[in-house]
Amino acid sequence: MFPRRKRFQRADFGSLRRGRRLHSRHFLVVVPHQAEGYAVVVPKKVTALSTKRHQLKRRVLSVLKELPLPSGLVVFAKDSAAGLSISEIRDELATLFA
Numbered sequence: 858m859f860p861r862r863k864r865f866q867r868a869d870f871g872s873l874r875r876g877r878r879l880h881s882r883h884f885l886v887v888v889p890h891q892a893e894g895y896a897v898v899v900p901k902k903v904t905a906l907s908t909k910r911h912q913l914k915r916r917v918l919s920v921l922k923e924l925p926l927p928s929g930l931v932v933f934a935k936d937s938a939a940g941l942s943i944s945e946i947r948d949e950l951a952t953l954f955a
Contacts, residue, residue, distance in 0.1 A: 859918065865894035865931055873931060879953045883938040883946075884917075886953055889929045895921060899934045913938060920947045924954055 869892035876889035897917045899910040917932055920943065932950075941949075 859895050859922075863894055865892065865896035865929065869894065869929075870931075876929075876931075881949050881953050883935050883941060883949055884953065885933040885935065886950075887931045887933070888927050889931070891929075893928045895926070895929070896931045897921075897934070898931065899938075903934050903936055904939045909939065913941070916941075916943045916946055917950070919943070920950050923947070924951060926954070 869889065872889045872892045873887045876887045879886040879888070895918075897914045899914050899917075901910070903913070904910055913934055917934070921930070921932070938946075
């Protein structure tokens with residue numbers, strides 16, 4: 858987890874409409890223009906079990922800590938992201954930010 862001061866605030870989610878979007882096969886990344894902080898969103902559509910959703914979220918967060926990031930970032934997992942290993946997540950997110 859990122860410290861509380863580095864997390865994306867709930868009130869800032871409205872600013873995502875105007876952010877830059879990066880697409881990949883398993884993830885959608887939105888970089889807002891003004892808001893700061895980081896968040897990972899894994900909807901129930903990806904997997905119904907909350908333990909699997911949290912596992913994917915923890916994997917993505919651990920990969921994000923290793924990468925150079927902009928000041929604000931929200932990662933949305935797509936349906937196909939449920940079975941990814943941490944190395945596959947790392948490779949895909951690294952190519953998105955390259």
